[in-house]
Amino acid sequence: MAADRRASVAAGCRQVDAAPPITMAAMIPTPAIPAAQLRLSVAPMMDWTDSHCRVFHRTLAPHARLYTEMVHANAVIHGDRARLLAMDPVEHPVALQLGGSEPALLAQAARIGAERGFDEINLNCGCPSDRVQAGRFGACLMREPALVAASVAAMVEACDVPVTVKCRLGVDDDHRFEVFLAFVDEVAAAGCRMFVVHARNAWLKGLSPRENREVPPLRYDWAYRLKQERPALQVIVNGGIATPDEATAHLQHTDGAMLGRAAYHEPYVLHRLDTAWFGGELSSRAELLRSLRPYVESQLERGVFLKHITRHMLGLFHGERGGRAFRQILSEGAHKPGADWSLIEQALAVTESFAARDAA
CATH class of the missing domain: 3.20.20.70 (Aldolase class I)
Structure with a gap:
């Protein structure tokens, strides 16, 4: 059929x-x-x-x-x-x-x-x-x-x-x-x-x-x-x-x-x-994501679980070095009790380590 x-x-x-x-x-x-x-x-x-x-x-x-x-x-x-x-x-x-x-x-x-x-x-x-x-x-x-x-x-x-x-x-x-x-x-x-x-x-x-x-x-x-x-x-x-x-x-x-x-x-x-x-200047993925910190933290204070926010961010580093690790860290950690902004920083740190390694 x-x-x-x-x-x-x-x-x-x-x-x-x-x-x-x-x-x-x-x-x-x-x-x-x-x-x-x-x-x-x-x-x-x-x-x-x-x-x-x-x-x-x-x-x-x-x-x-x-x-x-x-x-x-x-x-x-x-x-x-x-x-x-x-x-x-x-x-x-x-x-x-x-x-x-x-x-x-x-x-x-x-x-x-x-x-x-x-x-x-x-x-x-x-x-x-x-x-x-x-x-x-x-x-x-x-x-x-x-x-x-x-x-x-x-x-x-x-x-x-x-x-x-x-x-x-x-x-x-x-x-x-x-x-x-x-x-x-x-x-x-x-x-x-x-x-x-x-x-x-x-x-x-x-x-x-x-x-x-x-x-x-x-x-x-x-x-x-x-x-x-x-x-x-x-x-x-x-x-x-x-x-x-x-x-x-x-x-x-x-x-x-x-x-x-x-x-x-x-x-x-x-x-x-x-x-x-x-028009405007192209910002890096990390800069854009970090600008969301006030919003994310305000939502967490209201009782929203981090996973409900980060699930939309998983593709941000698509095709970039460290992108898979970025997705994995957020996917595996965002659902855990107490997950907060520090998890996002952990995921960003992985992408930045790849960037630093490539620049060296």
């Missing part, structure tokens, strides 16, 4: 004539996001982009736009908001990503998110997991543009911050650009100015969520074409962006690049991009 699915996924897409372009005047007004805030962003990633992760990423990339993990609208309304909507002031600008498919509930959750200080409310129309499909949200919403439009309209009405959508190119074996464009047009007419386009199809049967991030072919040209044919919209490209050069190339065709797994597993790439695109 999976092999057949992979073969079908690899099929090419058929390009067709586009529908007439929409105009911004046809949209329900929603606040625009400043262009500079769209150039670099970090994708919402389940189990990864919690508040501790976002504070770390903000240290690396002062100008990046950050996103929460996806939170279902029902959880925002009825759940533990102190935990689910945790946010440190340094994270701004930061967006809350919502999951759901009921306009009234999404509107209520959007209002709560805006009141809690989030700078943007983003609707997930791209997650392909079975659990998400069972709840009729995520990528399966690509098949229901009218419902997405109704949800966006309700969210725009309910809050005074930008309402945006993160989507795929399509679902399963639908490789028709006009279907994708019709989805965008209907949702844009409801008030969405900005689309984050994960430039792959989502396969709702036969591929795991991980395979859905790797097997369907990337079609960046669809995101480029969307921006060309709908210049009034803000278009961010996402999916498979691994290096600074790749990210920079997308800026020639879209309003910004959103990094996901690369930003998490090799977070120093965010710092390299931020300094290259926005």
Whole structure:
């Protein structure tokens, strides 16, 4: 089954004539996001982009736009908001990503998110997991543009911050650009100015969520074409962006690049991009990490375990001498009772010993 699915996924897409372009005047007004805030962003990633992760990423990339993990609208309304909507002031600008498919509930959750200080409310129309499909949200919403439009309209009405959508190119074996464009047009007419386009199809049967991030072919040209044919919209490209050069190339065709797994597993790439695109001096990995000491120690004083913070830092020295030892020290020590900042200094000392040895 999976092999057949992979073969079908690899099929090419058929390009067709586009529908007439929409105009911004046809949209329900929603606040625009400043262009500079769209150039670099970090994708919402389940189990990864919690508040501790976002504070770390903000240290690396002062100008990046950050996103929460996806939170279902029902959880925002009825759940533990102190935990689910945790946010440190340094994270701004930061967006809350919502999951759901009921306009009234999404509107209520959007209002709560805006009141809690989030700078943007983003609707997930791209997650392909079975659990998400069972709840009729995520990528399966690509098949229901009218419902997405109704949800966006309700969210725009309910809050005074930008309402945006993160989507795929399509679902399963639908490789028709006009279907994708019709989805965008209907949702844009409801008030969405900005689309984050994960430039792959989502396969709702036969591929795991991980395979859905790797097997369907990337079609960046669809995101480029969307921006060309709908210049009034803000278009961010996402999916498979691994290096600074790749990210920079997308800026020639879209309003910004959103990094996901690369930003998490090799977070120093965010710092390299931020300094290259926005200016400033490149800081060393150790300097950046040590600047987080006040935050880490304040969290430890509040009863947070070190492991919940350091798990996001393991890739900081990816590809560097001493990087493996750095990860090992944090991985093995951060979960122990009483683990504190001294463990991070111990891990940094190993990397610095390698650097001193190489310089000798």
